[in-house]
Amino acid sequence: MSHSARLADYRAALTTPGARGPVLASLVGRLPIAMVGLSLLLYVQRATGSFAIAGMVSAGTLVGVAIGSVGQGRLMDRVGPTRPLLGVVGLFALFVTAGVLAVEAGAPTWLLVLLGFAIGASEPMIGSASRAMWTRLVPSGPVRTAAYSYEAISMEVFFIVGPALSGLLVAAPWAGTGVVLGAAFMIVGGVAFALSPTIRRYRPEPRAGGGSLLGPLSSPGMKTVAIAAAGFGVTIGFVEVAVPAAATQAGNAPAGGLLLGLWSVSSVLFGVYYGTRPWPRPMHLRLPVLLAGFSVLVALLAIPTSLVGLALTLLVVGTLVTPQATAHSAALELVAPPGTITEAFGWVITSVTLGLALGQSVSGQLVEHVGVWSSYLAATVAGLLIALVVYLRRHTVRVAAPVAAVPALV
Template identity: 55%
Template structure:
């Protein structure tokens, strides 16, 4: 909700999708860096106090960004404030995914938990864009940003104070040691398999970023800006339904083959969204979006499962932070690039660019598939 609400708010205030895309990209770039830094701190000190601190800072940063938009500050100032807001945006996804290792045993049950996590996230991706799109049409277009910041801050505090999170923090404080494999600038990313997962997440974010700018541009040209949020929500509905079905019988079964195949299929479906053509045919866009949306949850679930294979012990929050960083940097690049492409050549060109980028990275993943093959997994030690 926060990213789309900010994009629509800045576009309404400035009249430029390119400017709005840069501000939204600033949020995502900051979020990508912050996810790794916060994840590394959480792996050492536990999630409770880091989340409580950044929840407060995020509220302040969000207020500063809204004030800058309202007072007509220049674009570089808006992008800088957006970057700060992203840096202190609470790293809830990484903290939540890492918590599953405390709650369920490894194996099939944990894979199911990651599937549930991906599907539950998609439920909020259904609600968030729709709410953001409607609130931008409120008497004050910044309403969606304020509501999103408040929800994130309150939700982060609530999550940080739950018994499971506090127990994880207490256990880490009692342990008092540092994850040895997390030493160094890149930490968990030093593993070849972890870099492959990050590339898959980067490609996923890059393709999604072009869609998140291209779709509102199509609906705005068709005379219905709020329709963009509804279409993105429908995209997530398709993702949830397909995720449940796909989880029953995933294909390809081997995880090291699944990630390049899923990204390649996703890229092809997004490129097909260019068939909307110069007349902005919404029915064609809806059909192709639903096809593309069906591949979202399977990819997110596969990324979480691959982290189990690739990550060093004791660095789960940081490892998931790298996955989120890669996705958000991809989103930032995709949104920023798509904003310029939309203004220069129209929304169909943005969909083609996103599809081509995803296809290229799918080829790279295929070439690196051996880093996540079963033989590449570290030998398990019986308890």
């Protein structure tokens, strides 16, 4: 299929009857997805004067997101997205308010960490519901996979804009401005998405895999996708600590965020192109090959001796970020048991989040005790080892010919 025809698939997905309202609402609700956690970290650090306390609160938020994404997904699969989303939006507003009041009152660290966990767990998983929406709006084929590609690309854009807004708003007269503004966007977008006619008409599908506590993760293929997503998170986690550390050592700490933004830019641009020319075609090979390729590219980051060189290398490395995210999303259609797609996507979010936390924690130790270069090489080794595991489990993602023949964008 030609390049222009594939771009037409993107247009067809976004102009599908019933899609406009939820798409716009999800844009508003997901814009601050990378903003709330970072703004909370900066706010706590500014209020307490301690990066250690701020880091603990941030870790609590990440764990909350990891747990909440699965729980919310399971509820949405069973009763539809509207009621669960409205419920968690109310809890999210309550916990953000309590968190801000606790920070202003100088509450003890344990309480701040607990509230951070509650904020993360109640963060409305609009992305999971939005991704699942496309399985009902458009038939299986290139238009649906174009929709999945759009979901991943838009998330990358949010991960560029969110941290930038956080950095600007922390300089506002009140350091909590970013937390409140980000939460407000998430609340408004979440309510609008949940109440849109398309989402309210959702009726749960017959559910499989629900007899197990792990739900869709009881599927062997789902485990393989989760492992691939965790490897993706681990590798990125190493880099997200090492790059700011390199900027700090070079005497230009503010450049760290800008440098990470660069790889998101190339990720978005190449992600659109890759969507029209995906390789390898078979999903059971695409998952390990993309992770292995990304891991090898990360090793290149150990070479540059200047921030300019690091910036150029990050542009190269970033090209394989969005293709992995879209592959994880598309693979769910092949491995998730019927009626569990929202929870399955929640497991992907959980896997990436836990991978990020692991990669960041190990990277911090390596940067401090060995050197920045060691973090990049450790990321490569970890990514390649996990890619090998995914490759050895590739048979669990194989599908029957009618499904495999779909010309997927991702």
